[in-house]
Amino acid sequence: MGSDFEARGPGRRRLLQGAAALGMATLLPAAAVRAQTNFAGKTIEWVIPFAEGGGSDVWARFMSPYLAKYLPGRPSVIVRNVPGGGSITGTNDFYQRARNDGSTFIGTSGSTQFPFLLGDRRVRYDYSNMPPVLVSPTGGVVYLPARFNVANARELGKIKDQELVYGSQGATSLDLVPMLAFHLLGLKVRHVFGMRGRGEGRLALERGEATIDYQTSSAFLTQVRPMIQAGNAVPLFSWGVLDAQGNVARDPTFPDLPHFVEAYEMMHGKKPSGVEYNAYLAFFGSGFAAQKPAMLPRGTSPEIIATYRRAFAEAVADPDLQAKKEEVLGDYEQAVGDNIQRLYEVATTIDADAREWVRNFLTTNHNVRF
Structure with missing residues (x-):
């Protein structure tokens, strides 16, 4: 509804x-x-x-x-x-x-x-x-199950034509940020609404019902990092943070991970721009940075x-x-x-x-x- x-x-x-x-x-x-x-x-x-x-x-x-x-x-x-x-x-x-x-x-x-x-x-x-x-x-990290054989954000193009499933709390919730991000990247993602929290989204991915997810920084460190260490999941990119000038920068909690803008550049060879990116930036700033x-x-x-x-x-x-x-x-x-x-x-x-x-x-x- x-x-x-x-x-x-x-x-x-x-x-x-x-x-x-x-x-x-x-x-x-x-x-x-x-x-x-x-x-x-x-x-x-x-x-x-x-x-x-x-x-x-x-x-x-x-x-x-x-x-x-x-x-x-x-x-x-x-x-x-x-x-x-x-x-x-x-x-x-x-x-x-x-x-x-x-x-x-x-x-x-x-x-x-x-x-x-x-x-x-x-x-x-x-x-x-x-x-x-x-x-x-605050921050967050997007990740995939390891079975997709995508090693990092640079390889996301390998699955751009494959339907992915994301467990969402709602179209106008904080999950609007990943929704806009996936759209900008050109990924085919079906958003399944009704999750009562990001924890349910993670469990859906662990059960194989969802195939792409993000978790906030604290939940990622405690709940997803063990999955990565076990070889069951692969981190792709963080949302990043904003510096004092309003530019997107790497998340200090995940300095080795590219932020979303870098992931976009890896896939498309150029920086994001235009009204769709302006929309993403507004909601990313409000929801995370x-x-x-x-x-x-x-x-x-x-x-x-x-x-x-x-x-x-x-x-x-x-x-x-x-x-x-x-x-x-x-x-x-x-x-x-x-x-x-x-x-x-x-x-x-x-x-x-x-x-x-x-x-x-x-x-x-x-x-x-x-």
């Missing part, structure tokens, strides 16, 4: 216009910020629009004590879960009701950004109005924005966090301070032509209704 959407522009112009003003917040002297903003004795709510125990919840609960340590006055920082509507419900409520006095902020994920980028008519939030204070990336942004409410003062940005920068640099981060954050560089804005733009904006192409692609190929 398709999803119903109506057009809603992501507000790229408003976001870019606001970038300079938000960037000024990082330029305020530390002493001036601390003199104007103090949360001593306060309780700060970090809203997570997902249920407890998921990736976003784990991320927020890991980060919150370090944030509390570096916010002026060392307030308590608690996580408040507001699940529902695939994260749209809690984000709508935050956007419409949250106080902009620094007492609350929100952390979303790619599955919150995707409905915004696609123009889901349920969305009432506008990322261009919520100043970002942290952006956390800048998957989890933390944002303050609209109308928050520059002083409070600067306070949060400085606190997150200090929290990320904390030696204890650095020693414990691998299981939750991986080897990925957390975007703080001056590195936030570019990644945030990539995660929350899409060119109008690219959005229209994706909508038509999903309607034509997967009966998603807009």
Whole structure:
């Protein structure tokens, strides 16, 4: 059954216009910020629009004590879960009701950004109005069963005419990224919907029901690497990461693997380009390279924005966090301070032509209704 959407522009112009003003917040002297903003004795709510125990919840609960340590006055920082509507419900409520006095902020994920980028008519939030204070990336790796005799991404052309099967969570879920990637590569992939998580997709491949899959970095390391070591699977490419200039670079967790753009070049002898690649890049950025942004409410003062940005920068640099981060954050560089804005733009904006192409692609190929 398709999803119903109506057009809603992501507000790229408003976001870019606001970038300079938000960037000024990082330029305020530390002493001036601390003199104007103090949360001593306060309780700060970090809203997570997902249920407890998921990736976003784990991320927020890991980060919150370090944030509390570096916010002026060392307030308590608690996580408040507001699940529902695939994260749209809690984000709508935050956007419409949250106080902009620094007492609350929100952390979303790619599955919150995707409905915004696609123009889901349920969305009432506008990322261009919520100043970002942290952006956390993640990664993933695409792999095949070894029985295809494809040794690496350079040999993908050997199976370009063979139908592959991918176990998907849905056409507008985070699995939209592999869907667009496989389409760009020119692979024939049949997407079978109904998986309740990437773990089910992996099990489908192990049973022989699926023939191509990807797993996020942590799941790949723990669940797929043993399959590779046993000779049963072959890694092809990672999604990659975005550098501070917005260029695709190799995933630091998998530096020996080509990223998607390199895999495309290996198959086609040229870099990807055009509206289809622009569409892929928008959803890859939102789903992986800048998957989890933390944002303050609209109308928050520059002083409070600067306070949060400085606190997150200090929290990320904390030696204890650095020693414990691998299981939750991986080897990925957390975007703080001056590195936030570019990644945030990539995660929350899409060119109008690219959005229209994706909508038509999903309607034509997967009966998603807009």
